[in-house]
Amino acid sequence: MKKLFLLLAAAMLFLSACGDETAAPEKEEPKEDVKQEEKEQPKKEDKEQPKDGPKEEDSSIDTSMYEYSKSVEVTDAIDINNYVSLIIRMNDNLQPGLAFQHATTQTYDFLHQPAIKGADKVGINIILNDKKIAMYEVDISKFQPNDDEPMADVVMEASVVEMMSPEVEEYANTMDIPLNKE
Structure with missing residues (x-):
C-alpha cells in the first residue's frame, strides 16, 4: 500500500511538473503578442495620420x-x-x-x-x-x-x-x- 501511495504521489508530482511546463509557454505567448502589437502600433499610427x-x-x-x-x-x-x-x-x-x-x-x-x-x-x-x-x-x-x-x-x-x-x-x-x- 505504501508502494501504491508512493507511486501515486510520484505520478501527481510528475503531472504537476509537466502541467507547469505547458502553462509557462502559454503565459509567455501573450507577452510575445503584446510585443508584436507594440511593433505594429507605430505602423497603424502612420496609416491613421490625416493625408x-x-x-x-x-x-x-x-x-x-x-x-x-x-x-x-x-x-x-x-x-x-x-x-x-x-x-x-x-x-x-x-x-x-x-x-x-x-x-x-x-x-x-x-x-x-x-x-x-x-x-x-x-x-x-x-x-x-x-x-x-x-x-x-x-x-x-x-x-x-x-x-x-x-x-x-x-x-x-x-x-x-x-x-x-x-x-x-x-x-x-x-x-x-x-x-x-x-
Missing part, C-alpha cells in the same frame, strides 16, 4: 495667410505640369460673399511666395459649409502686384472664373470685383 497634414508639413508652400479658413489643401504639381491647386475650406460662420473676398484677398499674399515660382497657374477652390462657392484659376503671368488697388481685384484681374455661386457673383458685382468668365 492633409503631412502634405502641408512636407510642402514648402505656405498657407498660413488664409486666416479665415478651417483648412487649406495644397496640391503641388509644379514639377509635373507647372500647376498648384488649393482647396480652401472657409469658416462656416462667414457669409458666401465675404468668404470669397477673404479667400481671394489672402490669395494675393499666397501668390507672392517664392515656393510657387515655376507655376504657370494656380487653381483656387473655395468651400463654405461643404459647398463649393467659387472656383477660379490665376494666370501667374497676368498677376501684377499693385498696392494701390484692392488685393481681391488684383487677383481676379489675373484670373478666369470657372464656377461661382449666385450669392458670390452678386456680392462681387456689388463690390465691383472684376470677374473674367472666358
Whole structure:
C-alpha cells in the first residue's frame, strides 16, 4: 500500500511538473503578442495620420495667410505640369460673399511666395459649409502686384472664373470685383 501511495504521489508530482511546463509557454505567448502589437502600433499610427497634414508639413508652400479658413489643401504639381491647386475650406460662420473676398484677398499674399515660382497657374477652390462657392484659376503671368488697388481685384484681374455661386457673383458685382468668365 505504501508502494501504491508512493507511486501515486510520484505520478501527481510528475503531472504537476509537466502541467507547469505547458502553462509557462502559454503565459509567455501573450507577452510575445503584446510585443508584436507594440511593433505594429507605430505602423497603424502612420496609416491613421490625416493625408492633409503631412502634405502641408512636407510642402514648402505656405498657407498660413488664409486666416479665415478651417483648412487649406495644397496640391503641388509644379514639377509635373507647372500647376498648384488649393482647396480652401472657409469658416462656416462667414457669409458666401465675404468668404470669397477673404479667400481671394489672402490669395494675393499666397501668390507672392517664392515656393510657387515655376507655376504657370494656380487653381483656387473655395468651400463654405461643404459647398463649393467659387472656383477660379490665376494666370501667374497676368498677376501684377499693385498696392494701390484692392488685393481681391488684383487677383481676379489675373484670373478666369470657372464656377461661382449666385450669392458670390452678386456680392462681387456689388463690390465691383472684376470677374473674367472666358
